Amino acid sequence: AQTVTQSQPEMSVQEAETVTLSCTYDTSESDYYLFWYKQPPSRQMILVIRQEAYKQQNATENRFSVNFQKAAKSFSLKISDSQLGDAAMYFCAPMAGGGSNYKLTFGKGTLLTVNP
Amino acid sequence: KAGVTQTPRYLIKTRGQQVTLSCSPISGHRSVSWYQQTPGQGLQFLFEYFSETQRNKGNFPGRFSGRQFSNSRSEMNVSTLELGDSALYLCASSPGTANSPLHFGNGTRLTVT
Numbered sequence: 189a190q191t192v193t194q195s196q197p198e199m200s201v202q203e204a205e206t207v208t209l210s211c212t213y214d215t216s217e218s219d220y221y222l223f224w225y226k227q228p229p230s231r232q233m234i235l236v237i238r239q240e241a242y243k244q245q246n247a248t249e250n251r252f253s254v255n256f257q258k259a260a261k262s263f264s265l266k267i268s269d270s271q272l273g274d275a276a277m278y279f280c281a282p283m284a285g286g287g288s289n290y291k292l293t294f295g296k297g298t299l300l301t302v303n304p
Numbered sequence: 305k306a307g308v309t310q311t312p313r314y315l316i317k318t319r320g321q322q323v324t325l326s327c328s329p330i331s332g333h334r335s336v337s338w339y340q341q342t343p344g345q346g347l348q349f350l351f352e353y354f355s356e357t358q359r360n361k362g363n364f365p366g367r368f369s370g371r372q373f374s375n376s377r378s379e380m381n382v383s384t385l386e387l388g389d390s391a392l393y394l395c396a397s398s399p400g401t402a403n404s405p406l407h408f409g410n411g412t413r414l415t416v417t
Binding site for chain 2: 219230279283291292296297
């Protein structure tokens with residue numbers, strides 16, 4: 189079973205500045221994948237970025253990047269040049285399992301507010 | 305490509321009734337997963353269907369059931385509704401391989417009175 193901890197229930201950032209959302213997880217699996225999703229008020233869950241655990245290089249996707257520390261089981265999300273549209277609930281979600289038994293487990297989320 | 309479609313968007317039911325929610329996945333996706341989202345418990349995994357078979361199951365009572373049809377569309381049924389079943393129910397589809405991200409629908413907001 190996986191556990192996910194997002195220690196920051198709420199965060200705020202000024203428009204155009206940088207913010208980092210933290211996430212730690214625990215899994216006994218050696219093969220797993222990590223995702224960040226965002227859920228704006230429209231409530232649709234949208235994929236932000238993903239990271240394969242076997243890759244040492246941190247994933248980047250435009251203004252979004254991760255800091256993946258496998259030994260520490262840490263997977264933080266950095267948002268650069270924050271925009272008003274980035275305001276949403278952000279969820280960290282590892283996907284782990286074996287064979288065909290992969291399951292996505294979500295953290296409690298971090299509510300990000302972007303101030304103009 | 306059309307996204308994941310969930311119907312209806314809103315439902316109001318009374319205790320003891322049953323309800324069926326529907327999910328149409330992205331074309332070509334064979335896996336459909338269901339999640340319950342509440343303010344207190346967050347997002348909790350209900351079950352996953354792949355090629356008409358339940359492949360994974362979360363820790364929910366037997367009142368929660370689902371099925372998947374040959375066209376990959378899925379339905380979730382909740383019988384004998386309780387007040388605590390009020391939640392946003394999210395459906396997600398994927399090709400079904402280990403590293404495939406889930407693509408979510410807009411959810412069905414169920415209110416039980």
